[in-house]
Amino acid sequence: MFSVAIALARREFIRFMRQPHRVIGTVAQPILFWLFLGSGFNSSFRAPGMEGVSYLEYFYPGVMLMMMLFASIFSSITIIEDRDAGFLQSVLVAPVSRMAIVLGKVMGGVSIAMVQTLIFTIAAPFLGLHLGLGSLLLLVISYVLASTGFAAMGFFFAWSMRSSSGFHAIMMVFLMPLWMLSGALFPVENAPMWLHAVMTVNPVAHALVLMRGPFYMEPLQLIENSRWLLALAVTILWGAAFLLGSMSRVEKREKGAALKV
């Protein structure tokens, strides 16, 4: 199953690299967002309990999440393209497990997101954030978990879509708000009650906590921090749930109506 998934993921990755516009778009857009919004809000930003944290720094993990979100959106759109072009048929007829089909796409999306976020991690020292080897390891783990969640969620929604414009709509009203209300743009603590409630159940908010952790705490502290462990559990659950959900969607075959006797 894994060799098939890896073969499919490799295809995603090669395709991504062969489309320079996609590479530029997905890398440059979040960075521009970060630089423009970050610089603009820098002077007016004061987060409670985060004194001394500039907005550029606050927004930094949020931009990572944004990269993952975009990587997942783009790789989900390729599901619709594959179906349109016909490639998907040959995968569906092959004697491969349905999970391998899901994992292939998701791992492809994750690997693309990883390249981007790892490149972006280079910016950390310039923000005054220092990462030890242990923290870096935890950071990479949280990258993988968070982008798996995004990619699996994208897959889940894109599978039954027949047009990429329809998927854009879903993305704008569902995936983007999840990101906006994750605490990526502004801290959860200051938000009005209802918003606070939404942000508490939002898995992306937990993914953000998961990713922010390694920048500010030592690995040993993190492992004892219940808030971080909760975020870890929620993020794993989020990814797993959408992976399984996606699998059951792929499994579903079109069926003839039962005959009336």
Add this chain to the structure above:
Amino acid sequence: MIQIENLTHVYPASRKTPERTAIDNLSLTVDEGQFCILSGPNGSGKSSLFRILCGMSYPSAGSIRIAGHDLLKAPAKARAEMAVVFQSPAVDKHLSVAENLKLHADLYGIKGKDYAERLDEALAWTNLKDRLAEKVDILSGGLARQVELTKCLLTRPRLLLLDEPTTGLDPATRRAFVDALHRIQKGRKLTVLMTSHIFSEAEDADRVAIMRAGKLLANDSPQALRGQLGREMVVLQSRQTEALEARIQADLGLKTRRHGDEIRLEETDNGNSLPILEKLLERYRAEIDSIAIKQPSLEDVFIHLTGQTAADADAEGGK
């Protein structure tokens, strides 16, 4: 190799469309090593049957056995015996020929030395050997189809399913593809089931099955099918088809069949066609635009059975 029994497929009703029966209690057997063409007007249920055969949808009722395996109960075993060429290209245009083939091999768990061997074998008949590094995107339509077929051969299937594989190819390329397919089929003793409504492709087939409205109308060798129409027929064209047809029936007591602006006298006995033609010309010279004696082709059989031409079927559209 394929045994379809009492297959029925009904598309469930949705909010806007009522329930629709695509396949109606159809039984069809394709023997091992046969080259079978499945034809029928659009909307006859060919595509539905094809989707069911390759395991993409479950029928409402009936059974299908492929190489002895029950397709509906043990799909994995049945699928391992077959390879499918779809109408729309199932290769990734952004990848090179070699990458596409490798990916397909990976899907079927073929690797290493085994892969190298199978690759040589699968590529032997193609013009692709020097173009493996090129992206499929820049290949001609004919070569892109060769990639599809090569991909299928990698898995050494016993059954090859093809859904209108020559759509969009020019006549010469189409001919070359079908000829190659026949050579491969003979050489490897494959069973081939191919949907098509290009009748020149069907002439060399072992069997031609014709469907209409979800039912099987005929399933026989091309010779036998042509034999149904006699060895010759008279076809005439007129501007007043309806009136002329009525007069021919009344005056001469001949059985006719009208098709567009054509009147066909299909059941003429051997040697009888010429006298009939002369008689018709003598009586109705003024109304006849053209008249000819024809050897029935498979297209004529199709018209006879389904009441429409392949061109009509195309124009009708839909699925």
